[in-house]
Amino acid sequence: MGPQVLAGLLLCLCAGPWAEGGKVLVVPMEGSHWLSMREAVRELHARGHHAVVLSPEVNMHVKPEDFFTTETYATPNTQDEFDYVMMGQVHVLFERVNFLKMFWNTMVGLKNASLIFQRSCEALLSHKDLIRRLNASSFDVVLTDPVYPCGAVLAKYLSLPAVFFLRGIPCDFDVEGTACPNPFSYVPRLLTRNSDHMTFLQRVKNMLYPLALKYICHASYTPYQRMASELLQREVSLVEVFSSASVWLFRGDFVMDYPRPVMPNMVFIGGINCANRKPLSQVCIGAFIPSMFQVRPI
Ligand SMILES: *[C@@H]1O[C@H](CO)[C@@H](O)[C@H](O)[C@H]1NC(C)=O
Numbered sequence: 160m161g162p163q164v165l166a167g168l169l170l171c172l173c174a175g176p177w178a179e180g181g182k183v184l185v186v187p188m189e190g191s192h193w194l195s196m197r198e199a200v201r202e203l204h205a206r207g208h209h210a211v212v213l214s215p216e217v218n219m220h221v222k223p224e225d226f227f228t229t230e231t232y233a234t235p236n237t238q239d240e241f242d243y244v245m246m247g248q249v250h251v252l253f254e255r256v257n258f259l260k261m262f263w264n265t266m267v268g269l270k271n272a273s274l275i276f277q278r279s280c281e282a283l284l285s286h287k288d289l290i291r292r293l294n295a296s297s298f299d300v301v302l303t304d305p306v307y308p309c310g311a312v313l314a315k316y317l318s319l320p321a322v323f324f325l326r327g328i329p330c331d332f333d334v335e336g337t338a339c340p341n342p343f344s345y346v347p348r349l350l351t352r353n354s355d356h357m358t359f360l361q362r363v364k365n366m367l368y369p370l371a372l373k374y375i376c377h378a379s380y381t382p383y384q385r386m387a388s389e390l391l392q393r394e395v396s397l398v399e400v401f402s403s404a405s406v407w408l409f410r411g412d413f414v415m416d417y418p419r420p421v422m423p424n425m426v427f428i429g430g431i432n433c434a435n436r437k438p439l440s441q442v443c444i445g446a447f448i449p450s451m452f453q454v455r456p457i
């Protein structure tokens with residue numbers, strides 16, 4: 160069964176007039192991630208489903224709307240800390256520096272950000288009252304962005320099926336979580352700027368870069384493994400956390416990304432990013448787009 164057929168079936172299940180409204184627990188990732196997910200939540204509401212969005216009190220874009228209910232929880236993060244770290248991520252991407260510097264800045268920024276999110280998740284999962292209420296609400300599904308694996312951990316804790324909604328995730332957690340083939344010879348790895356056609360040296364680079372990333376991923380993601388293990392009172396691996404998803408909805412397509420092997424529960428929904436399209440201004444087309452696609456020398 161192809162992914163299109165599966166997606167079609169899912170849509171029928173969600174949209175059919177015979178379907179009853181479901182209860183969806185949404186655990187979003189902050190920043191631009193939420194802006195796309197918000198459109199999906201808007202559509203779920205339009206189709207008669209009820210969404211509850213879980214959000215820390217200190218946040219950036221997750222604001223109340225009339226098409227979902229918001230549940231907030233307190234965290235030890237201050238708004239200043241949060242804004243600083245979130246904005247730090249944006250400028251790192253656009254800095255014109257050499258690769259090593261960019262790599263280092265990205266790593267430091269990621270580490271800072273992951274601490275903020277860890278504290279948020281710990282506050283959520285240790286909020287006994289809120290967890291009890293969520294458990295009693297008998298949700299049908301958890302919709303979450305696994306880049307922030309708190310939603311995946313929460314879904315496991317509440318024994319609910321999870322739907323992952325993401326642009327991507329570093330360190331191959333998606334291919335590990337779905338047991339998807341991922342050959343080094345033609346799937347370009349993060350930050351390598353390789354294409355799907357590589358020379359021998361580029362393939363070597365393709366194998367070496369993930370080793371450096373593995374370290375930072377460990378630092379960023381093992382806390383969630385620890386939280387899951389504590390909650391479920393048994394050894395839980397990161398792969399287990401990430402393999403709990405029923406469906407992975409990728410906000411991408413093979414126009415933007417190189418083709419790669421996928422599993423039947425990996426569905427590409429790149430068009431959702433165009434929900435609020437506006438014409439680009441000439442300034443944008445002239446200055447911004449070429450610089451985004453320019454391949455910088457290493
Ligand atoms: C990371 O945190 C350190 C210490 O809090 C700070 O000095 C640094 O500027 C931060 N970097 C980024 C990119 O957020």
Ligand SMILES: *[C@@H]1O[C@H](CO)[C@@H](O)[C@H](O)[C@H]1NC(C)=O
Nearest residue numbers: 290291293294295316317318
């Ligand atoms: C949720 O409720 C069920 C039934 O009352 C209970 O067995 C389960 O332990 C609860 N789970 C959590 C995480 O509190």
